Amino acid sequence: MRSVLLFVKISWRNLWRNPRGTLLTALALGLGLALLLISLGLLDGGHEQTIAAGVRFGPGHVVIQAKGYQDSSSDELLLSAKVVSRVEGFLQTAEMNKLVRGVSPRLLATGLLSSSANSAGVRITGVISQDEPAVSLIPERIIEGTYLSNDKPSGVVIGADLAHKLELKIGSRVVLMTQALRPPGSETKNGAGDEMQSTLLRVSGIFRTGLQAVDANIINLPLPATQALLGVPDGQVTQVAILLQQEGDSPMVARALRKQLTGEPVEVLTWRESIPMLAQILGLDHAFNYIMNGVILAMVGLGILNTILMRVLERRYEFGVCKALGLKPRQLAVMVIGESLALTAISLALGLALGLSVEHYFATSGLDLRWIFKAGLPPALVFDPILYSRLSSNRIIWSVSIVFAMATIISFYPALKAARTELPDALKAL
Amino acid sequence: MVLAEWAVELKDVRKTYRTGSIDVPALRGVSLQIAAGEFAATAGPSGSGKTTLLNIIGGLDRADAGEIWVAGQNLQLLSSSELAYLRLQRIGFVFQTYNLLPVLTALENAEFTLLLQGMPARKRRERVEKLFSEIGLAGLEDRRPAELSGGQQQRVAVARAMVTEPALILADEPTANLDSAAAIALLDVMEHLNRVTGTTFIFSTHDPQVMERAHRLIRLRDGQIASDETRDRQDAGVAARGDAG
Numbered sequence: 001m002r003s004v005l006l007f008v009k010i011s012w013r014n015l016w017r018n019p020r021g022t023l024l025t026a027l028a029l030g031l032g033l034a035l036l037l038i039s040l041g042l043l044d045g046g047h048e049q050t051i052a053a054g055v056r057f058g059p060g061h062v063v064i065q066a067k068g069y070q071d072s073s074s075d076e077l078l079l080s081a082k083v084v085s086r087v088e089g090f091l092q093t094a095e096m097n098k099l100v101r102g103v104s105p106r107l108l109a110t111g112l113l114s115s116s117a118n119s120a121g122v123r124i125t126g127v128i129s130q131d132e133p134a135v136s137l138i139p140e141r142i143i144e145g146t147y148l149s150n151d152k153p154s155g156v157v158i159g160a161d162l163a164h165k166l167e168l169k170i171g172s173r174v175v176l177m178t179q180a181l182r183p184p185g186s187e188t189k190n191g192a193g194d195e196m197q198s199t200l201l202r203v204s205g206i207f208r209t210g211l212q213a214v215d216a217n218i219i220n221l222p223l224p225a226t227q228a229l230l231g232v233p234d235g236q237v238t239q240v241a242i243l244l245q246q247e248g249d250s251p252m253v254a255r256a257l258r259k260q261l262t263g264e265p266v267e268v269l270t271w272r273e274s275i276p277m278l279a280q281i282l283g284l285d286h287a288f289n290y291i292m293n294g295v296i297l298a299m300v301g302l303g304i305l306n307t308i309l310m311r312v313l314e315r316r317y318e319f320g321v322c323k324a325l326g327l328k329p330r331q332l333a334v335m336v337i338g339e340s341l342a343l344t345a346i347s348l349a350l351g352l353a354l355g356l357s358v359e360h361y362f363a364t365s366g367l368d369l370r371w372i373f374k375a376g377l378p379p380a381l382v383f384d385p386i387l388y389s390r391l392s393s394n395r396i397i398w399s400v401s402i403v404f405a406m407a408t409i410i411s412f413y414p415a416l417k418a419a420r421t422e423l424p425d426a427l428k429a430l
Numbered sequence: 431m432v433l434a435e436w437a438v439e440l441k442d443v444r445k446t447y448r449t450g451s452i453d454v455p456a457l458r459g460v461s462l463q464i465a466a467g468e469f470a471a472t473a474g475p476s477g478s479g480k481t482t483l484l485n486i487i488g489g490l491d492r493a494d495a496g497e498i499w500v501a502g503q504n505l506q507l508l509s510s511s512e513l514a515y516l517r518l519q520r521i522g523f524v525f526q527t528y529n530l531l532p533v534l535t536a537l538e539n540a541e542f543t544l545l546l547q548g549m550p551a552r553k554r555r556e557r558v559e560k561l562f563s564e565i566g567l568a569g570l571e572d573r574r575p576a577e578l579s580g581g582q583q584q585r586v587a588v589a590r591a592m593v594t595e596p597a598l599i600l601a602d603e604p605t606a607n608l609d610s611a612a613a614i615a616l617l618d619v620m621e622h623l624n625r626v627t628g629t630t631f632i633f634s635t636h637d638p639q640v641m642e643r644a645h646r647l648i649r650l651r652d653g654q655i656a657s658d659e660t661r662d663r664q665d666a667g668v669a670a671r672g673d674a675g
Contacts (some may be wrong), residue, residue, distance in 0.1 A: 006538075006545050013533035321529040324490055325543055325590075326518025328511060424481075424490040427525065 007331065011338035014311075015346075025307045026347040032300035033351025033403045034358065036293050040399060041359040041389035042367060043289050047282050048390050051247050054278045055271045056137040057214055060104070060241035061250045063274045064257060067265045069238070070274065075109045076181050081235025083264050090260045091242065099253055101243045102134025107226045108238040111178030113158070113219060115166035122162065123217045124178065126226025126237075135243045138207050138220060145170040145205035148222055155204030155222070159215030163206045172203045176221070180231035199229050247271075297406060305410045308340055312414040319418050320426025329419035336418045340411030347407070348400055356396075362389035436499065437598055437630040438464040438487055443496035445482055445653075456482040457493070458653040464646075466597070467628045469621060471635055471644030478650040480634035481602055487632065488521055488600045489513035501597045518546055522591025524601035524633075530575040530583055530590075537562070537571035540589040547594060561589050565619045581612030585619055592623055601633035605640055617643045 015022045055061050064087055066077035084105055091100050107126035112119055129148035133139040138157065139147040148155050156174065158166075168174065177198040201221060209215055227234060244253060250270040257268045272279040312319075319332055366386035445457040457479050464470055472480045485491035486498055489505050498505040501520045508516065517523070522543075530539045540561070541554040549557075562568050565585050575583050584604060591599050601620070605613035617640060624631050633644075641647055649657040 006542070009538075010531065010533055017533060317527075317529075318531065321525065322531075323514070324488070324517065324523050324525075326514050326546055328514055331546075424485045427485075427490070 004334070007335045007338050008342075011335055011342050014335075014339050015342055018311075021307070021311075022343065022346070025304060026343055026350055028300055028303050029344065029347035029403065029407060030350030030354060032297055033348060033399060034355030035296055036399045036403070037351070037355030037391060037396065038358050038362070038389070039289060039293060040395050041391035042362060042387055043285070044392070044395065045363070045388045045390035047285070048247065049388065050282065051271065051278070053137060054275060055247075056135065056243065057209060057211060058271070058278075059106075059239055059269075059274045060102075060135050061244040061247060061271050062242040062254050062257065062268065063271075064240045064242075064261070064266055064268050065238065067267050070267060070269060075238065078107075078181070078232065078236045078238060079105075079240065079266060081233070083261065083266055084235060084237055084240060086261065086264075087240050087257065090257065096253070096256065099244055099246070099249050101245050102131065103243075104128065104131040104135040104241045105223065105237040106132075106239050106241055107223055107230065107232060107236075109178055109181060109226070109230055111176050113162070113166065114175045114177065115168055115172060117167040118165055120162060120165055120216070122158075122176075122219045124176070124226060125218060125220050126223040126230075127220055128223050132220065135241050136220075137209065138214075138218070141207040141209050142205045143208045145203065147205050148220060149204075150222075152202070152204050153222055153225060154199070154201050156201040157205040157207060157220040158203060159218055160206055160208040161212060161216035162219070163203070165216070168203050168206075170203055170206065174201050174203060175199070176201055176219075176229065178229060180229075197229050197231065199225065201225075297402070301406050301410050304343075304407060305413065308336070308343075308411060308414045309417065311339075312336060312418050315418075316421060316426050319421040320423060323421055323423055324427065329421075332421065333415040333419040336415040337408070337411045340407060340414070344404060344407035348403065351403065352396075352400070355399075356391075359389050359391050362387070363391070436463045437466040437468070437501070438462070438632070439497075439499040440487070441497040441499075443483075443486060443493045443498060445479075445486060445491070445493050455653050457486070459496070460650075460653070460655055461496075462648065462655065462658075464630060464632060466630055467624070468646055469624045469631045469644060470646040470648060471633050471641055472648045472650055473635055473641050474650035474656070475636065477652075479653040480636075480650055482653075483650065484600045484602050484632065484634055487598075488523060489517055518543060519594070520597045522594065522596040522599040522629075524584070524587045524591050524599065524604045526603040526606045530586055532575050535572050535574055536567065536578060536582075536586045539575070539586055540593055543590060543594050557593055558589065561593055565589060565623070566615075579612070581608050581615055584608060584612070584616050588616065588619055588623070592627070592629065595627070596629065598630045598632070601631065603634050603636070605635065605637060610639065613637070613640065 064079065064083070066079050068074070069077045088103060090096060091103055104127060109124045111122055111124050113122045127136075127148065129150060133147065142157070143160065148157055156176070158168065163169070166174065175198055177196060180195050180197050207215070223237070227236070242253070244250060250272075254268050254270045261268065322332060323329075366388045369385045369387055440460055440462040443457055443460045445455075447454045447456055460479070460483065472483055474480055482491065486493050487500060489500070489508070493506065501516070503516065505513065505516075530536075531542065534542065537555070537558055540558045544554045544557065559568075559571070562571060565588065567582065567585055567589065570578060570582060575586070578586065588604075599620075604620075605616055608616060620631055620633070621643065623629060635641060644661070646658070646660045648655060
């Protein structure tokens with residue numbers, strides 16, 4: 001124990017034989033950790049924002065649909081009014097209510113929207129005007145007019161690209177034509193389900209999300225009008241989209257809903273299942289980021305290996321003397337590893353101070369990416385161009401552990417070199 | 431048969447170094463006995479085998495052939511870790527260059543080997559302070575090597591070698607980097623410790639002034655003993671002081 005304390009003392013003092021070199025090395029390793037923390041914070045923050053926006057342009061964190069809808073995308077697969085009512089009732093229980101931010105039943109179909117100037121195929125989303133804003137981002141992205149409301153039963157909200165194509169303005173009249181839905185089991189002998197239906201609507205609002213697929217295709221209209229147009233009985237919808245307070249609760253809420261709806265012909269999906277492409281893109285981004293961080297750490301690690309190795313080689317004579325005095329190879333190795341760990345401790349302190357300071361700035365003030373877009377910045381972006389960092393304590397512990405483990409492993413080789421100092425050759429070094 | 435009174439006994443010790451494809455014989459059959467408590471010097475020109483001889487006696491290097499007995503043990507039969515243990519417990523080293531650990535103070539350097547032996551702090555400190563005052567280092571305990579003169583550093587090295595109370599001290603040209611006054615002062619210290627403690631000293635030198643101080647002078651030439659001269663302890667000291675004066 002006493003000799004361990006001596007080795008710690010020697011290791012610590014050895015570090016300060018060359019304070020500038022020590023500080024530079026510590027700064028290099030610290031910078032590696034700081035970069036890791038900052039990039040992980042921005043990555044997680046960016047992903048959080050992407051998911052937040054992605055699910056709000058899509059079916060929410062959790063979606064309930066008729067069984068088979070995800071695979072077939074058949075608009076004829078509908079949820080019954082009883083299921084919708086059970087879902088809404090369950091989500092209003094005290095346990096669920098605190099987790100849920102918004103619930104919006106939607107009826108989806110495809111149709112043709114025509115103005116006096118042009119026609120375009122559209123994706124019809126029938127919504128309850130007071131429920132949809134709690135789930136979807138479209139109501140927040142209105143750039144002209146207003147979103148749907150009860151006093152405008154024949155109002156329609158369209159994207160800016162669609163408005164441009166059909167040469168529509170607020171108050172313009174449009175005709176929406178679609179095929180009446182024929183839910184399984186509701187076929188009529190005379191084929192009434194195949195009839196084309198149309199309705200006259202008036203543009204009440206224009207939105208711009210920045211997503212071309214949304215701005216050129218999606219239209220929102222009141223659920224009662226949509227049900228009437230599609231010939232769907234009152235209360236039946238395609239999906240119930242649920243937005244949660246925390247994305248992390250998605251699997252748990254989905255599980256609870258599946259349990260609640262056992263026996264019903266429904267599928268309860270988290271956003272990872274309902275928007276698999278988004279999940280895959282984020283996964284790919286994570287993988288790429290890990291590789292980049294690995295490269296950064298490897299470069300920093302090689303720098304540190306070089307520094308520690310140089311320190312060891314410079315002190316070959318000193319190690320020779322220690323060995324001549326009776327120091328065992330293991331004790332020499334402990335001395336070098338101790339020195340490396342002391343250096344790592346300084347580096348981690350520097351890295352944490354630097355990394356967490358910058359991360360805190362990005363978490364509160366954000367990283368403004370608008371300079372990248374310069375003059376071409378669209379008036380409304382899909383995702384906020386100001387990126388806010390989010391760094392969990394798990395990420396910090398993980399990062400520190402990785403850097404610590406790397407520095408420890410790296411110190412083994414120089415330690416081995418020191419332990420293998422050959423006598424009497426080392427004593428001739430000077 | 432090895433007699434117990436020999437601190438060191440060598441029997442036909444041979445050592446050859448290989449430089450590229452050339453064999454360079456360093457020791458060619460050296461046989462030698464050094465009694466406990468001797469104050470002996472090995473002398474000879476460069477390449478005569480002085481340092482190799484000390485390295486082999488100290489277990490820092492291994493002979494190609496022959497027997498080396500130190501403190502009753504045949505070094506040829508010991509493993510590397512057994513040799514390290516023997517060095518730590520029974521042999522003290524003083525090197526030509528000032529080989530103190532630069533990050534430790536004079537006191538910490540001197541107590542380094544005691545600490546490795548596991549001696550408690552108070553006992554260590556007492557022993558080092560007593561030795562320091564005996565060899566004129568009192569008051570310099572907290573100085574780092576860079577703050578000491580060459581002579582002082584070498585005395586700290588002697589203190590480090592002596593503090594474990596070894597059976598044998600090996601000093602490889604300990605005065606080579608010192609001026610005459612510092613060299614004489616160091617020899618005074620070594621001789622004093624030899625006289626008071628009875629520790630065996632073997633040191634190498636090519637300095638005639640230092641040779642004069644040895645009680646026994648073993649001259650080496652081309653890896654062999656050229657002469658082995660034992661002198662009266664008092665005569666050696668007087669002769670040297672006369673030279674110095």
